[in-house]
Structure formats: C-alpha cells, structure tokens
Amino acid sequence: MIPQLSPTANPAIAARLDDAINNKTKPLGSLGALEALARQIGLIQNTTAISVVRPTILVFAADHGIVAEGVSAYPQEVTWQMVENFLAGGAAINVFAAQTGCALQIVDAGVNHDFGARAGLVDRKIAAGTANFARQPAMSKSTCAAALAAGMDLAAAVEGNVIGFGEMGIGNTTAAAALMHKLCAIPVAQCVGAGTGLSAAGIAHKQQVIEQAVALHAGVAAPLEVLATFGGLEIAMMVGAMLQAAAQRRVLLIDGFIVTSALLVAARLQPAILDYCVFSHSSAESGHQRMLAALGATPLLHLGLRLGEGTGCALAVPLLQAAVNFVAHMATFDSAKVSEKDG
Ligand SMILES: O=C(O)c1ccc[n+]([C@@H]2O[C@H](COP(=O)([O-])O)[C@@H](O)[C@H]2O)c1
Numbered sequence: 573m574i575p576q577l578s579p580t581a582n583p584a585i586a587a588r589l590d591d592a593i594n595n596k597t598k599p600l601g602s603l604g605a606l607e608a609l610a611r612q613i614g615l616i617q618n619t620t621a622i623s624v625v626r627p628t629i630l631v632f633a634a635d636h637g638i639v640a641e642g643v644s645a646y647p648q649e650v651t652w653q654m655v656e657n658f659l660a661g662g663a664a665i666n667v668f669a670a671q672t673g674c675a676l677q678i679v680d681a682g683v684n685h686d687f688g689a690r691a692g693l694v695d696r697k698i699a700a701g702t703a704n705f706a707r708q709p710a711m712s713k714s715t716c717a718a719a720l721a722a723g724m725d726l727a728a729a730v731e732g733n734v735i736g737f738g739e740m741g742i743g744n745t746t747a748a749a750a751l752m753h754k755l756c757a758i759p760v761a762q763c764v765g766a767g768t769g770l771s772a773a774g775i776a777h778k779q780q781v782i783e784q785a786v787a788l789h790a791g792v793a794a795p796l797e798v799l800a801t802f803g804g805l806e807i808a809m810m811v812g813a814m815l816q817a818a819a820q821r822r823v824l825l826i827d828g829f830i831v832t833s834a835l836l837v838a839a840r841l842q843p844a845i846l847d848y849c850v851f852s853h854s855s856a857e858s859g860h861q862r863m864l865a866a867l868g869a870t871p872l873l874h875l876g877l878r879l880g881e882g883t884g885c886a887l888a889v890p891l892l893q894a895a896v897n898f899v900a901h902m903a904t905f906d907s908a909k910v911s912e913k914d915g
C-alpha cells in the first residue's frame with residue numbers, strides 16, 4: 573500500500589542541469605539557493621526544461637483529543653471556525669495563495685464539527701478528531717490506514733506538479749512534538765514549544781503531558797505505530813499525500829513544525845522522499861530547527877512564521893518560479909556574448 577520511492581539521482585540529467593545553470597550570464601554559483609533549487613526540481617522532473625505548473629496547497633484540518641489535557645492556548649472550536657474562515661477566504665493562507673497564484677484545497681480530515689455539505693470543502697472526515705493519547709492511542713491502526721489512503725487519493729487527483737502541505741488543528745503541535753521525540757530520539761524538552769502561544773508554565777505542562785504519554789505507550793517504535801499512537805488525522809493524511817505526491821514525481825513543498833512532523837513519518841517509511849522535498853521556511857516554533865537539522869534540510873525562508881496553514885509554502889512559490897525562470901529565460905555567456913571567467 574505504501575508507494576516505493578526511488579531517489580532522484582541521475583548523473584546524466586545532473587550534468588545537463590549543471591551545464592545549463594553554469595552557462596548563464598552570472599558568476600558561477602552566484603544565484604545560491606536558487607541554483608540548488610533548480611537542480612533539485614530538474615532531478616525530480618527528470619529534465620532541464622523545469623516547470624512550476626498549477627502549484628496547489630492542500631490544507632488538512634483535524635481535531636485532537638489531547639487538547640483535554642490543556643496543551644493549547646486556544647480552544648478546540650477554533651479548528652472548525654478557522655475552516656469556515658478558509659472557506660470564506662479570510663485566512664492568511666487565502667491571502668498569500670491568491671497573491672502567489674496557488675490553488676487551494678481545504679480538506680476536513682477529522683474536524684470535530686458537522687459542516688454539512690459545503691461547497692469548497694473536501695470532505696474526507698475519518699472521525700470527529702482523535703482520542704486523547706495521554707490515555708489511549710490517538711487512532712486505531714485501521715483509522716490511521718484510512719487517513720493515509722485518503723491522503724494518497726487526494727494527492728493523486730491534484731493537477732499541478734508542485735504540492736504544498738498545510739494544516740490546521742488546535743493541539744497539533746503536541747502531537748507533532750511527540751512524533752518528533754519518538755522518531756528523532758530528541759528529548760521531549762527540546763521538541764515542545766509555545767504552539768499558538770503558551771506561557772512558560774504552559775510549555776512545562778505540555779512537556780509533562782507528552783512525557784507521561786510516552787511512558788504510557790513505551791513499547792511503540794515502528795513509524796506507523798508511532799503515527800497512530802501520537803499523531804493526528806490531518807498528520808496521517810499528509811503522510812499519505814506526501815508519499816503519493818513523491819511517487820508521482822511532484823515537488824513537495826513543506827511548511828512548518830506540524831507538516832515537517834508528518835514528513836518525519838514518511839521519511840522513516842521511504843527515505844528517498846527527502847529528494848522530493850523543498851523546505852519552505854524555518855518556523856519560530858522551537859523544535860522546528862532541530863527537526864529540520866535531523867532531516868538534513870535547508871529551509872528557504874527565515875521569517876519567524878509560526879502560523880501553519882501552508883503559509884510558508886505559498887510564500888516560497890515565487891522562489892520556485894524564479895528558479896524555473898532563470899533556467900528558462902536567462903541568456904548564456906555564448907548567446908549574450910559575455911566573456912567567461914579567466915582561467
Ligand atoms: O507551522 C508551524 O510551525 C506552527 C507552529 C505553531 C502553531 N501552528 C498552528 O497552531 C495550531 C496548533 O497549535 P497548538 O498550540 O494548538 O498546538 C495549528 O493550527 C497549527 O497550524 C503552526
């Protein structure tokens with residue numbers, strides 16, 4: 573059921589990409605991270621004719637039973653209220669996606685609210701939120717598998733060749749911190765952060781909740797078991813969507829702390845997925861930098877964002893377009909009759 577992913581490495585294409593990039597009218601390497609981005613997109617797309625076609629951001633929303641432990645600064649109903657805001661076009665992701673030309677899909681992966689039949693809402697509700705993982709596993713294996721399968725379906729149906737991943741779910745930084753601890757073997761204290769804005773005392777309590785839950789589920793170790801025990805429905809759906817998107821050789825745009833925690837699971841299942849990932853930004857959520865380091869990832873933007881919703885993805889899309897455009901449209905030393913470097 574989990575797609576098998578191949579690394580993107582291809583020496584022949586890599587050499588052609590290097591030639592194309594290095595022959596442009598610029599000092600060697602002077603477009604920095606954009607050059608690396610162009611190379612990566614070329615290897616993913618297996619061509620020097622790289623493109624960004626209909627970039628699409630999927631925002632997965634779900635609720636979390638762990639909020640009963642008082643781990644978020646905001647009440648659970650903000651999840652469904654923000655879904656309404658997404659549908660009405662009033663959230664940050666609506667504004668930035670419109671600004672940078674991204675298509676947007678809002679997915680109900682497991683919000684604890686009945687939206688009824690709603691135009692614009694992709695209804696893949698698996699359950700009305702997860703169970704409280706301080707007391708029992710967040711999901712059964714079959715619920716988790718259903719979320720993974722729905723994510724695969726959704727990604728398979730996307731038209732564009734760049735998929736950005738975003739999420740909304742009060743309490744999901746607690747789930748993400750627990751996943752990080754289990755999958756990276758980093759102490760819980762270095763995985764927890766303020767989320768939507770906890771005080772220092774609130775963060776200490778969140779740490780304690782996670783540490784007790786980790787002790788309760790001590791035997792859990794395999795990535796999918798870790799996901800079902802500590803994860804969320806939106807996180808599991810993202811794992812499925814990421815694996816499918818990479819299997820179809822699309823560019824995966826990774827957002828902040830929670831999206832990266834989903835990628836941690838996917839990367840433990842299929843390490844080659846990392847070749848397909850562009851890390852849009854480094855979140856201000858403490859823990860995200862360590863998570864990125866654990867993945868060997870270099871994020872494009874450092875804006876101090878800690879919102880989620882896929883906002884970092886939307887803001888990074890113009891950088892992908894710049895990478896594509898310089899390869900497609902810059903003159904070469906030959907065509908512009910510019911002298912190359914001495915020696
Ligand atoms: O993307 C991030 O790095 C990020 C960091 C902190 C908070 N968030 C968002 O805040 C919500 C979770 O925060 P919390 O405190 O309720 O766990 C959820 O809706 C996320 O989209 C997102």
Ligand SMILES: Cc1cc2nc[nH]c2cc1C
Pocket residue numbers: 646650654739740741768879880881
């Ligand atoms: C208002 C609000 C908007 C959000 N968007 C993503 N997570 C969020 C959390 C809150 C609290």
